[in-house]
Amino acid sequence: xxxxxxxxxxxxxxxxxxxxxxxxxxxxxxxxxxxxxxxxxxxxxxxxxxxxxxxxxxxxxxxxxxxxxxxxxxxxxxxxxxxxxxxxxxxxxxxxxxxxxxxxxxxxxxxxxxxxxxxxxxxxxxxxxxxxxxxxxxxxxxxxxxxxxxxxxxxxxxxxxxxxxxxxxxxxxxxxxxxxxxxxxxxxxxxxxxxxxxxxxxxxxxxxxxxxxxxxxxxxxxxxxxxxxxxxxxxxxxxxxxxxxxxxxxxxxxxxxxxxxxxxxxxxxxxxxxxxxxxxxxxxxxxxxxxxxxxxxxxxxxxxxxxxxxxxxxxxxxxxxxxxxxxxx
Amino acid sequence: xxxxxxxxxxxxxxxxxxxxxxxxxxxxxxxxxxxxxxxxxxxxxxxxxxxxxxxxxxxxxxxxxxxxxxxxxxxxxxxxxxxxxxxxxxxxxxxxxxxxxxxxxxxxxxxxxxxxxxxxxxxxxxxxxxxxxxxxxxxxxxxxxxxxxxxxxxxxxxxxxxxxxxxxxxxxxxxxxxxxxxxxxxxxxxxxxxxxxxxxxxxxxxxxxxxxxxxxxxxxxxxxxxxxxxxxxxxxxxxxxxxxxxxxxxxxxxxxxxxx
Numbered sequence: 259x260x261x262x263x264x265x266x267x268x269x270x271x272x273x274x275x276x277x278x279x280x281x282x283x284x285x286x287x288x289x290x291x292x293x294x295x296x297x298x299x300x301x302x303x304x305x306x307x308x309x310x311x312x313x314x315x316x317x318x319x320x321x322x323x324x325x326x327x328x329x330x331x332x333x334x335x336x337x338x339x340x341x342x343x344x345x346x347x348x349x350x351x352x353x354x355x356x357x358x359x360x361x362x363x364x365x366x367x368x369x370x371x372x373x374x375x376x377x378x379x380x381x382x383x384x385x386x387x388x389x390x391x392x393x394x395x396x397x398x399x400x401x402x403x404x405x406x407x408x409x410x411x412x413x414x415x416x417x418x419x420x421x422x423x424x425x426x427x428x429x430x431x432x433x434x435x436x437x438x439x440x441x442x443x444x445x446x447x448x449x450x451x452x453x454x455x456x457x458x459x460x461x462x463x464x465x466x467x468x469x470x471x472x473x474x475x476x477x478x479x480x481x482x483x484x485x486x487x488x489x490x491x492x493x494x495x496x497x498x499x500x501x502x503x504x505x506x507x508x509x510x511x512x513x514x515x516x517x518x519x520x521x522x523x524x525x526x527x528x529x530x531x532x533x534x535x536x537x538x539x540x541x542x543x544x545x546x547x548x549x550x551x552x553x554x555x556x557x558x559x560x561x562x563x564x565x566x567x568x569x570x571x572x573x574x575x576x577x578x579x580x581x582x583x584x585x586x587x
Numbered sequence: 588x589x590x591x592x593x594x595x596x597x598x599x600x601x602x603x604x605x606x607x608x609x610x611x612x613x614x615x616x617x618x619x620x621x622x623x624x625x626x627x628x629x630x631x632x633x634x635x636x637x638x639x640x641x642x643x644x645x646x647x648x649x650x651x652x653x654x655x656x657x658x659x660x661x662x663x664x665x666x667x668x669x670x671x672x673x674x675x676x677x678x679x680x681x682x683x684x685x686x687x688x689x690x691x692x693x694x695x696x697x698x699x700x701x702x703x704x705x706x707x708x709x710x711x712x713x714x715x716x717x718x719x720x721x722x723x724x725x726x727x728x729x730x731x732x733x734x735x736x737x738x739x740x741x742x743x744x745x746x747x748x749x750x751x752x753x754x755x756x757x758x759x760x761x762x763x764x765x766x767x768x769x770x771x772x773x774x775x776x777x778x779x780x781x782x783x784x785x786x787x788x789x790x791x792x793x794x795x796x797x798x799x800x801x802x803x804x805x806x807x808x809x810x811x812x813x814x815x816x817x818x819x820x821x822x823x824x825x826x827x828x829x830x831x832x833x834x835x836x837x838x839x840x841x842x843x844x845x846x847x
Contacts, residue, residue: 530803539741539771
């Protein structure tokens with residue numbers, strides 16, 4: 259059974275003039291124990307999608323979906339309270355800048371103890387303080403922080419970025435989630451630290467069978483860690499499939515350009531030669547092109563592209579393009 | 588023949604007073620020497636606190652070195668002589684959004700270095716600004732825009748325009764490509780490489796993305812805790828790293844390539 263099954267999710271920003279369609283009919287499925295990458299450049303709506311799954315978007319946004327199932331249960335039909343209960347139990351999220359997300363005025367230990375849920379504790383109220391502390395230390399050990407005594411007493415600014423991210427992951431693990439959404443967990447981090455965090459997430463996925471939705475703007479950083487990848491562009495679904503399908507035989511011109519433009523994936527091209535790139539820049543929300551939003555930048559765009567293409571499925575490799583590159587391989 | 592830029596034993600240490608009597612010395616950068624030719628790119632690789640940004644600040648003149656000499660075309664650069672230095676060595680920063688003054692139009696932003704450093708009159712300056720904007724792929728109409736009206740990639744182009752408008756010989760890119768989206772980043776790399784060929788610029792690229800370093804640079808320097816651990820031709824160094832630290836750094840990025 260699918261853990262998360264989203265079909266045609268649209269997110270509208272309600273503005274005084276006309277509503278802006280920030281995310282346009284995106285589908286996403288997650289199986290149990292799967293690591294899925296969600297790739298898109300800035301403004302592609304990937305963080306919005308994560309927030310919509312968590313249900314933390316405020317009144318300015320309108321979420322609509324044909325299907326929004328969590329383990330077979332339709333989330334759109336539930337009241338906000340019921341939905342909140344399910345989501346807080348099973349889904350956790352970690353953010354991009356761990357230092358900014360932790361409370362700077364309290365110590366790491368206190369913040370971790372806060373995250374430990376009451377159901378995990380037993381006994382009388384005077385025993386609970388100690389239990390909480392032990393649970394917090396256990397969580398730190400789980401994310402590979404051995405030196406818990408110093409860590410618990412420190413404030414966020416006293417730790418490095420990578421350690422803070424580990425603490426964030428520890429907090430996310432406190433309720434043993436089934437799905438962890440990692441919203442660019444390693445942005446602005448050194449490559450050695452990036453490796454550490456990714457390895458930690460991979461081991462959690464293997465040992466605890468936790469599904470991970472890994473959000474990133476960079477395709478090349480993800481490929482080693484994910485089973486499947488979904489690519490988005492400017493709020494529209496572009497392509498989804500296994501990592502090998504996406505990376506070796508991309509069907510969509512945009513994915514093709516992403517793969518070609520990464521200097522690391524193209525080790526064979528001579529140094530200092532020109533990289534393949536798309537002209538122009540990402541459209542802003544106020545001036546979105548009609549139809550396929552890649553249209554003005556796409557090398558293969560033709561007249562039909564003013565109509566948004568339908569998603570086509572080739573053996574689990576989904577692509578949304580009128581002129582997919584399928585036949586060129 | 589002397590190189591474009593020669594650096595001899597450049598170092599930087601800070602003195603921190605602990606109490607009235609004792610002072611502690613923190614060495615940010617141990618003495619380094621290197622040289623850079625025109626049309627060439629030197630990449631500086633290292634972790635946070637390895638002294639790469641300190642080195643960039645020393646070269647651009649934002650900090651005075653504790654020891655050592657910097658020679659440009661055989662001429663010694665004096666610390667504090669900004670008139671001489673800011674024309675020849677320019678810098679681009681990581682976050683272009685915060686380095687552009689939001690209350691000035693692009694024309695005013697680009698006019699400032701020209702007004703302070705050259706004796707061109709107003710029409711000549713305006714012509715030069717138009718030409719420079721065209722060079723980095725923007726239009727002359729963009730002159731009257733404010734920075735907030737541009738996207739991230741365009742802002743980075745404006746900081747590049749500000750850097751090349753004085754016809755410098757060396758540009759220092761301090762993580763200038765890190766914050767850009769992949770498709771804009773490859774556009775920017777293409778643009779920088781074109782400019783290097785046209786103007787014979789020497790680049791000093793500070794980056795931790797080894798893919799870009801491999802593609803972009805000719806020589807490469809690895810810094811660790813303020814010490815230079817290795818320097819050499821980029822290709823040879825990436826192929827056969829000698830120092831343990833370099834190997835670790837390459838491993839941490841290379842294993843991501845394993846499944847290609």
